[in-house]
Amino acid sequence: MTQFPLKIVTPDGLIFDGMAEELVVRSTGGDVAILARHVNYVTPLGMGRAVVVADGKRRTAACIGGMLSVVDGEVTLVPTTFEWADKIDVERAEAAYQRANKVLHDHSASDTDIKLAEAKLRRALIRKNIASYK
């Protein structure tokens, strides 16, 4: 399959820099797949599963926030967090899930606390879910 240059960078470092055949990410409007020779394209990212196909191998990751841009055939994925399925710390995700759940069941929690907990819960659920793909 035709390849295209793909870069994935997060604040924790350069995750991927090389040629890829396909990239699937969850944007705010739903899943999008990018193949080689895609038109110039920019979209913000939602939270969800990302799939990178490179050298015929599929790798799954949890990808949260940030943006995707295609400029002149070069694809850049700039997420806030990006973790390959096999590197997700399931125990930590589970702990975050439990903590967030506790806040949500606490009737005295303030609105901002609940909003924060909801976001945390969603992230934890995605991590736990993606971890099962490895």
Next chain:
Amino acid sequence: MAGVSTKEIKNRIRSMESTRQITKAMEMVAASKLRRAQAQVLNSRPYFEILSDTISDIVATNREFSSPYLKARSGNRVMYIVIAGDRGLAGGYNSNILKLVQSRIQDKEATVLPIGKKAVDYFKSHNVPALTEQYAEAADVGIGDCFSIAKQLSRAFLAGEYDEIHVAYTNFVSVLSQVPDTRKLLPLVREEVAKDSGSTNGIEYEPDSEEVFAAIVPEYLGGILYGAICESRAAEQAARRSAMDSATQNADDMIADLSLKFNRARQAAITQEITEIVAGS
């Protein structure tokens, strides 16, 4: 007579030695913290660079819309996010960045968002209004905090509370050189790059350009802010390390000087005693 002065010198040497021990220990601590901070800077730099390249690419190729984020305003209300340290004894690290900010905001109606205890204290004593003093511990500010600051500030910018938003940080050039710098975050500057036809054919935005921009700009600010904090932290440790290194060296010099004086005084005392004995017999 001579005996008193040798005792005094001895005391001074002893106090100098304990000072030297402290500065040496601080240097070593800073050096190990610096290694960690340096690794973090190197990791986050590609993100920082690609993020700002991508944004300026989008801004440069965009012909279709004018986002409020792009519009320069004529007002005088500026917002400075100032990143300084929590502690002193870091050479010129804190004072350089604060001096730079002070010179920038002189004839403006400025609000600051100080990060780090030194910045909080400085602006409090200079009566510059601070948005919040929540971030008094620069060491504890994580990426989540950066994104919440970014969201809050971009909302305030859109609401028209500020005309410009800048970030003041210290650029970690190398272990020996740290340069204080400011960077304009909003409004985004459209760089008129004379690009070859390449990407002038426009970009497809999904769902639409304005929504994309509204979602991306806060992310961009958060990312840049986090990068600036990483740079500043590494710069702080580097500055402290070299300040403590030269303090240790100064202490060494003084100890050497004092030991020489001490030995001379001791020798003089002995000589005098001998002379007295010889003269007496």
